[in-house]
Amino acid sequence: MYDYHVHSVYSDGSRFEPMVAAAAEAGVTAVGFADHCNLSVDARRQRERARYHRNFDLTYERRREALAAVRAETDLTVFDAVEVDYEPAAEEDIAAFLQEAGFDYSLGSVHYVGDPDVFGYDSFAAESEQERRRFVDDYYDTVVSLIDSELFDIAAHVDIVESHPDLSGLTTCAHAERVADAFQRSRTVPELNAGRFEDEEKPAAFHPEGRVFEMLLDRGVEFTLGTDAHSPDDFAERVPALRDRAQRYGIDPVCPL
Ligand SMILES: [Zn+2]
Ligand SMILES: [Zn+2]
Numbered sequence: 001m002y003d004y005h006v007h008s009v010y011s012d013g014s015r016f017e018p019m020v021a022a023a024a025e026a027g028v029t030a031v032g033f034a035d036h037c038n039l040s041v042d043a044r045r046q047r048e049r050a051r052y053h054r055n056f057d058l059t060y061e062r063r064r065e066a067l068a069a070v071r072a073e074t075d076l077t078v079f080d081a082v083e084v085d086y087e088p089a090a091e092e093d094i095a096a097f098l099q100e101a102g103f104d105y106s107l108g109s110v111h112y113v114g115d116p117d118v119f120g121y122d123s124f125a126a127e128s129e130q131e132r133r134r135f136v137d138d139y140y141d142t143v144v145s146l147i148d149s150e151l152f153d154i155a156a157h158v159d160i161v162e163s164h165p166d167l168s169g170l171t172t173c174a175h176a177e178r179v180a181d182a183f184q185r186s187r188t189v190p191e192l193n194a195g196r197f198e199d200e201e202k203p204a205a206f207h208p209e210g211r212v213f214e215m216l217l218d219r220g221v222e223f224t225l226g227t228d229a230h231s232p233d234d235f236a237e238r239v240p241a242l243r244d245r246a247q248r249y250g251i252d253p254v255c256p257l
Contacts, residue, residue: 001243002030003235004081004154004256005107005191005226010063011035011053011083013230016070022232024076026239032079033067034107034226035060039093040085045112056082057097079257083107083156086146094151105256107191107226108152110160113138124166133170136161140175147182153256154224155183157193157207176215183221189254190216192245194238195228206245222254 003023007013013035023031038054040046049055056063064080071078082101084094086108098106116122118139124132139161147155158179161167183190193207208216216223225246227238246253 001028001225001239002032002077002253002255003028003227003229003239003242004032004079004105004224005034005083005156005193005195006031006229007083008033008035008063010056010059011037014232016066017073018232019229020070020074020076020078022235023229023239024074026235027243028076028235028239030077030079032081032104032226033063034081034083035063036083036085037097038085039090039097040087041089041093042087054085057101060101060103079104081105081107083109084152085109085111086142086149086151087112088142088145088149091149091151098151105153106151107154107156108146108149108188109156110139110142110146113142118160118164118167124164127166132167136167136170136175139167140171140178144178144182147179147186147188150187152188154226155188155190156226157195157228158190159208159210159212162209162212163196163207171211173211173215176211179212180215180219180221183216184219189222189224189256191224191226192242192251192253193226193228194242195226197227197238197241206241217249217251223251224256225253 035056036054037056038049082103197205225242
């Protein structure tokens with residue numbers, strides 16, 4: 001099994017050696033470090049890049065040197081990748097960065113839309129259902145735009161709104177259809193992401209799940225696999241969980257390289 005989505009200390013993950021050792025222990029044969037990078041055109045996000053470990057465009061060359069040393073000491077295949085925060089206004093800068101850096105492959109993620117973050121950082125509890133639905137619409141518009149941009153090899157966790165307690169359940173069949181349509185006309189593939197697996201009790205243990213997952217399977221869209229591991233402890237449960245899920249749904253993971 002190839003795990004195309006893990007994080008190192010070059011963003012908000014962990015040191016290379018324990019990550020690689022834990023991945024090998026869990027039965028992974030290739031691991032791709034895809035650290036976060038933000039190239040926002042927004043002044044506030046630019047100021048926050050350093051604080052949130054998202055200025056990987058300044059450090060990727062150093063990580064590349066480190067990965068060469070890591071490779072020398074492991075039997076695992078180690079990929080040099082990136083997870084870029086997608087925002088439509090930054091497309092030109094993202095394209096220029098990816099071109100210049102020449103990663104093995106790239107992931108694109110919608111982690112925010114306009115001001116609010118999709119993740120736990122921002123609450124939507126005070127917003128009406130109509131406002132939340134509008135946000136989820138905007139989120140899927142941005143995901144479709146990411147897929148249509150064809151900037152990335154992989155679109156990460158495409159239904160991440162489903163893991164937000166204030167937004168879960170608001171993904172509609174129309175959203176799922178638009179995402180599936182976009183993948184069918186794009187070179188970009190979605191990943192099966194186990195980043196939320198520790199919350200197995202919650203509805204969104206994987207991304208995608210529910211409507212989006214079913215629609216993509218229906219349309220024969222192919223997937224890559226990613227644990228989204230940030231800590232060595234993440235591999236032990238997520239690797240077999242991903243493998244089981246892929247098997248259960250007849251998914252034969254594709255290679256994004
Ligand atoms: Zn992500
Ligand atoms: Zn990630």
